[in-house]
Amino acid sequence: MAKKYIVANWKNHPDSWAEAESILNYIDEHLKGIANQESSLVVCPPFVFLEEVSRVIQLSQLTQKAELGAQDIAINDSISLTGGISGMMLVKLGARYVIIGHSERRWPRGESAGTGESNQIVNLKIKQALADGLIPIVCVGEKDRADDYIKWLKQQVGATFAGLSGDQISRCLIAYEPVWAISTNPDARPDTPESALESISAIRDFLAENHSPADVRILYGGSVTEKNAKDFLSLSEIAGVLVGGASIRKEEFVQIIKQV
Ligand code: PEP
Numbered sequence: 001m002a003k004k005y006i007v008a009n010w011k012n013h014p015d016s017w018a019e020a021e022s023i024l025n026y027i028d029e030h031l032k033g034i035a036n037q038e039s040s041l042v043v044c045p046p047f048v049f050l051e052e053v054s055r056v057i058q059l060s061q062l063t064q065k066a067e068l069g070a071q072d073i074a075i076n077d078s079i080s081l082t083g084g085i086s087g088m089m090l091v092k093l094g095a096r097y098v099i100i101g102h103s104e105r106r107w108p109r110g111e112s113a114g115t116g117e118s119n120q121i122v123n124l125k126i127k128q129a130l131a132d133g134l135i136p137i138v139c140v141g142e143k144d145r146a147d148d149y150i151k152w153l154k155q156q157v158g159a160t161f162a163g164l165s166g167d168q169i170s171r172c173l174i175a176y177e178p179v180w181a182i183s184t185n186p187d188a189r190p191d192t193p194e195s196a197l198e199s200i201s202a203i204r205d206f207l208a209e210n211h212s213p214a215d216v217r218i219l220y221g222g223s224v225t226e227k228n229a230k231d232f233l234s235l236s237e238i239a240g241v242l243v244g245g246a247s248i249r250k251e252e253f254v255q256i257i258k259q260v
Helices: 017-031 048-061 088-094 119-131 149-160 166-170 195-212 229-235 249-256
Strands: 004-009 039-044 064-070 095-100 133-141 173-176 217-221 238-243
Touching: 004 095, 004 173, 004 217, 004 249, 017 048, 017 249, 039 095, 039 195, 048 064, 088 095, 088 119, 095 119, 119 133, 119 149, 119 166, 133 149, 149 195, 166 195, 173 195, 195 217, 195 229, 238 249
Parallel strands: 004 039, 004 238, 039 064, 064 095, 095 133, 133 173, 173 217, 217 238
Antiparallel strands: none
């Protein structure tokens, strides 16, 4: 069985390094003695904690179980960009993964258009991350479950991966995250595994037809908790889960990891 990815997206939490360290120490403590060869844990803290999280992972037993990811990357390593963090900086801090195109960046505060990252920006960030040797975790997903959402999703996937070769797509992880299912949205509810599989198949088929990748690894994200994680993780078509809110609830997160 292929390894399952458990990706922790801490977003802009927790507020202090002391709290962040206590999450890591708790995970380290509670995974001791568990071989966990079936899963790959990726911790994506806010930029300000990257260096410290990297150090804790290296100096603890987490070094055999966890890898470091960032939550965003500058669009291009070689242009000046106020506030930007380049891919090469991430690599030097020990990051191996980077989340790209999260819906909270595509549509900040749920705004409908114009304020966030376009598919084209996401596409350029994927190319830069790959050029830097990082593994992009590319988020896609429809905002609403309208009748034609599969058509909309394919358009988003098409524009997000435009110009990428099959080999480049095989090197990415794709996170299918229906925006309405992300826990920070009002009325959020998790997708069902059955309906998530429909979207995941549509994404896989679209990429196969248009880019012929040797492999397409697709995770599910959206209100994953200790109660429903296994429903998604047990499906062979789903390569893992991207966990937001529950990833900073340390007791719950450890329970999610243990379900692989
Ligand atoms: C996310 O923000 O990527 C996410 C999946 O969040 P949550 O698990 O809180 O729904």
